[in-house]
Amino acid sequence: MLSEKSRPVIAQTLGVVAERIPHITPEFYRSMFEARPDLLDGMFSRANQKNGTQPQALAGSIAMFASHLLNHPDSYPDEVLSRVAHKHASLGLKPEEYPTVHEHLFKAIAADLGDAATPEVVAAWDEVYWLMADALIKLEKGLYASQANDVMFAPYRVVSKDEVADGALAFDLEPADGTPMTPAVAGQYVSVQVTVPDGLRQPRQFTLVPSEPGHRRVVVREDPQGEVTPVLHRDVAVGDVLEVSNPYGDVVLDPDSRAPLVLVSAGIGVTPVLAFLDQLVREDPEREVLVLHADRSEAAWPCREQVREYVSQLPNARLVSWLGTPGEGDHEGRMDVTQVEIPTGAEVFMCGPLSFMQSVRSQLIDAGVPCRAIHYEIFGPDLWMLHDEARAAA
Numbered sequence: 001m002l003s004e005k006s007r008p009v010i011a012q013t014l015g016v017v018a019e020r021i022p023h024i025t026p027e028f029y030r031s032m033f034e035a036r037p038d039l040l041d042g043m044f045s046r047a048n049q050k051n052g053t054q055p056q057a058l059a060g061s062i063a064m065f066a067s068h069l070l071n072h073p074d075s076y077p078d079e080v081l082s083r084v085a086h087k088h089a090s091l092g093l094k095p096e097e098y099p100t101v102h103e104h105l106f107k108a109i110a111a112d113l114g115d116a117a118t119p120e121v122v123a124a125w126d127e128v129y130w131l132m133a134d135a136l137i138k139l140e141k142g143l144y145a146s147q148a149n150d151v152m153f154a155p156y157r158v159v160s161k162d163e164v165a166d167g168a169l170a171f172d173l174e175p176a177d178g179t180p181m182t183p184a185v186a187g188q189y190v191s192v193q194v195t196v197p198d199g200l201r202q203p204r205q206f207t208l209v210p211s212e213p214g215h216r217r218v219v220v221r222e223d224p225q226g227e228v229t230p231v232l233h234r235d236v237a238v239g240d241v242l243e244v245s246n247p248y249g250d251v252v253l254d255p256d257s258r259a260p261l262v263l264v265s266a267g268i269g270v271t272p273v274l275a276f277l278d279q280l281v282r283e284d285p286e287r288e289v290l291v292l293h294a295d296r297s298e299a300a301w302p303c304r305e306q307v308r309e310y311v312s313q314l315p316n317a318r319l320v321s322w323l324g325t326p327g328e329g330d331h332e333g334r335m336d337v338t339q340v341e342i343p344t345g346a347e348v349f350m351c352g353p354l355s356f357m358q359s360v361r362s363q364l365i366d367a368g369v370p371c372r373a374i375h376y377e378i379f380g381p382d383l384w385m386l387h388d389e390a391r392a393a394a
Helices: 007-035 046-050 053-071 078-090 095-116 119-145 229-234 267-283 304-312 354-366 387-393
Strands: 153-165 168-175 189-195 201-207 216-221 241-245 261-266 289-295 317-323 347-351 374-377
Touching: 007 053, 007 095, 007 119, 053 078, 053 119, 078 119, 078 189, 078 201, 095 119, 153 216, 168 229, 168 241, 189 216, 189 229, 201 216, 201 267, 216 229, 216 267, 261 267, 261 354, 267 289, 267 304, 267 347, 289 304, 304 317, 347 354, 354 374
Parallel strands: 261 289, 261 347, 289 317, 347 374
Antiparallel strands: 153 168, 153 241, 168 216, 189 201, 189 241
16 A cells, blocks of 8 residues: 555656656666666567567556556555566566666666656655565465476477468477476466577567477467567477476456357467367357457468367357458458357457457447456557556546
């Protein structure tokens, strides 16, 4: 809970700090990596620093957390904190790094705000930072403790490497040592570390898709401009060993819910849908399910036959597609949910490009789906961090 001393200071300065923090965070990261270049080796994504998404995500999370403390003084934004904690844990972030972040973040804040960074302002925002950091540290400790092992990354050998769509490969992985495996929940992801051409280790998150017992399986779409996916596609061969984290992620099905499900995806965003369908076939085959997918073409649709096979095994499931190639899908072009009937009381899970999910979410709300019934998974830094406010305003 924010102290009464700090509350009026945060209320008075939130607008200014929220406006300036997108400018503060790039300087913060520059300073931190200059002092601690090791953090770019196996922890932070260099690509997300270059394209600005990581600084934007940090800026959004801090501003959102401060705003929540003002508007809801007796609670924390649990959904946002959980999302961040799972991502941190998948990267192996340790509690002792939070003082490092604090040092360089507040150095950048002071430099940017100048005379406006009075001792009272700095002290109030220092309180916000440590309230957020302490909440995340507690959550992350719990996530680490829930694993079947105490390692951040374990070695996994590539057993197979199969094309599952144009530009998309499935990697089947088996443990390369005796590290115990934590069972994954459908919808969760792992971080995979590879060494890029200049020798730096870089992690990326990939959703776990159905695999045989004792294995991990991920589907990777190549980004020709990326650092990691080209290495996985071109350089990693069957028999090679990759460093893989334990499973994390909180966008999972509620085991106690029997509400109809609407599973919405585009492109490689089909991977969590695939995991959900596998779970439904095994555990809840009578559930009403509507699967909606958009893609460029049938050839570009990852694991499309596997999706269709799962749907065929669910008596109350239906699949509707929107494909860019004329004559291939049920509909042509962009997804338009007005072309289908959304089940009453449905829970919606979405995964795909941010612009796609924003568009579909607006369509669903216009169709009468409650904001709180719409869940999403986003690959990379979550630039939709303020979605709670977006939901309230919808």
